[in-house]
Amino acid sequence: MRAVVLGGTREISVEQVPDPEIEAPTDAIIRVTSAAICGSDLHMFAGRTVAPPGLVLGHEPLGVVEEVGPAVTTVRKGDRVVIPFNIACGVCFNCTRGFTSACLAVNADSAGGAYGYVNMGPYRGAQAEYLRVPFAERNCLKVPGEPGDEWEDDFVLLADVFPTGWYANELAGVGEGSTVAVFGAGPVGLLSAYSALLKRASEVYVVDGVDDRLAMAAEIGACPIDFRRGDPVEQIVEQRRRRTAGKLQPGEEKMLGVMCGIEAVGYQAVDWNDPTMAENPSRVLEDLIGLVNPTGRIGSVGLYVPNDPGGINPHAKRGEFRLSFGKLWEKGLSLGTGQTPVARFAPALCNMIVEGKAKPSFLVTQRLPLEAAPEAYAKFEQRAFGYTKVILRPDLRVSG
Ligand SMILES: [Zn+2]
Numbered sequence: 057m058r059a060v061v062l063g064g065t066r067e068i069s070v071e072q073v074p075d076p077e078i079e080a081p082t083d084a085i086i087r088v089t090s091a092a093i094c095g096s097d098l099h100m101f102a103g104r105t106v107a108p109p110g111l112v113l114g115h116e117p118l119g120v121v122e123e124v125g126p127a128v129t130t131v132r133k134g135d136r137v138v139i140p141f142n143i144a145c146g147v148c149f150n151c152t153r154g155f156t157s158a159c160l161a162v163n164a165d166s167a168g169g170a171y172g173y174v175n176m177g178p179y180r181g182a183q184a185e186y187l188r189v190p191f192a193e194r195n196c197l198k199v200p201g202e203p204g205d206e207w208e209d210d211f212v213l214l215a216d217v218f219p220t221g222w223y224a225n226e227l228a229g230v231g232e233g234s235t236v237a238v239f240g241a242g243p244v245g246l247l248s249a250y251s252a253l254l255k256r257a258s259e260v261y262v263v264d265g266v267d268d269r270l271a272m273a274a275e276i277g278a279c280p281i282d283f284r285r286g287d288p289v290e291q292i293v294e295q296r297r298r299r300t301a302g303k304l305q306p307g308e309e310k311m312l313g314v315m316c317g318i319e320a321v322g323y324q325a326v327d328w329n330d331p332t333m334a335e336n337p338s339r340v341l342e343d344l345i346g347l348v349n350p351t352g353r354i355g356s357v358g359l360y361v362p363n364d365p366g367g368i369n370p371h372a373k374r375g376e377f378r379l380s381f382g383k384l385w386e387k388g389l390s391l392g393t394g395q396t397p398v399a400r401f402a403p404a405l406c407n408m409i410v411e412g413k414a415k416p417s418f419l420v421t422q423r424l425p426l427e428a429a430p431e432a433y434a435k436f437e438q439r440a441f442g443y444t445k446v447i448l449r450p451d452l453r454v455s456g
């Protein structure tokens with residue numbers, strides 16, 4: 057079969073690799089109809105992880121069951137399924153508590169496994185024609201409809217980015233009437249803002265420095281904040297000061313930040329305060345510690361890793377960052393982190409899509425054949441205009 061393979065740094069190729077096979081009685085083989093490229097794939101692409109060459113990339117698949125092992129009974133050939141990026145056994149201590157993101161049975165090196173990802177176990181990725189899915193009854197979530205229908209681009213986002221945007225809101229404590237600031241308007245940031253609006257937050261600010269992404273934030277009803285115009289924290293506080301003028305009780309001027317902060321950038325954050333926009337892995341977390349009101353909450357779903365060969369200094373290479381922990385503690389802030397347990401949220405989000413209450417595919421900008429992956433990765437990394445979310449479609453062929 058054809059698959060997207062990581063070579064070295066910024067080297068991606070589409071190669072013939074052996075078809076996956078049923079290896080355990082609980083496995084299934086999926087024919088992939090859509091597989092998205094994720095911002096977190098870019099860290100491997102850019103050589104900012106210890107990912108080994110030869111890795112088949114991709115962890116955001118939608119497809120159709122092609123074959124199941126003899127122990128699989130609840131999933132059948134022909135079922136349309138979305139595959140959460142977390143690989144979960146379903147029965148360990150963490151899975152049974154709903155933390156499929158920290159399954160204890162699928163990765164010998166740490167808690168949690170995923171397809172096509174560094175340090176996440178020996179699993180091939182999903183940017184390919186076929187994918188082997190372990191523990192298929194747990195890891196194949198059935199969805200309605202047919203391949204290529206009006207939900208194709210929505211359902212593929214259930215594998216990671218829509219549940220991750222939703223989870224960011226859970227970590228940040230977003231509910232009806234909340235004030236929310238989302239840092240980062242990539243796919244996860246935009247879907248975090250979208251989720252906040254679905255949860256009926258009253259004010260949602262989205263911080264970024266890329267025009268088309270800020271425009272998308274405005275289109276869904278959030279308030280875009282362009283960090284190229286200066287300190288995003290001051291910009292948000294200024295807007296809140298204007299909105300609340302004459303309405304505050306004594307003392308409430310100490311609450312002109314937001315109650316809920318969402319970090320959707322990760323360790324390759326750029327520093328708005330540096331004229332060269334140099335990388336500063338703690339920039340966004342620092343801004344959120346400054347912005348979020350006393351007793352508020354921060355949800356960090358942007359990726360951070362403990363080993364970064366390209367880190368800006370010896371500490372960053374080990375995933376160690378300077379943070380104003382004293383300020384965080386003084387304000388009594390809660391900080392939630394980590395990968396999303398997708399299976400906990402995907403079924404409800406699927407219902408919202410089917411009922412017409414959510415249409416996350418507004419952010420999908422390209423549907424491309426597998427062969428377009430090298431160019432798509434490069435353009436996505438450059439934040440090229442119009443490259444917000446790329447879906448690879450193995451059924452498409454390069455024209456001409
Ligand atoms: Zn992803």
Ligand SMILES: [Zn+2]
Nearest residue numbers: 145148151159
């Ligand atoms: Zn488990």
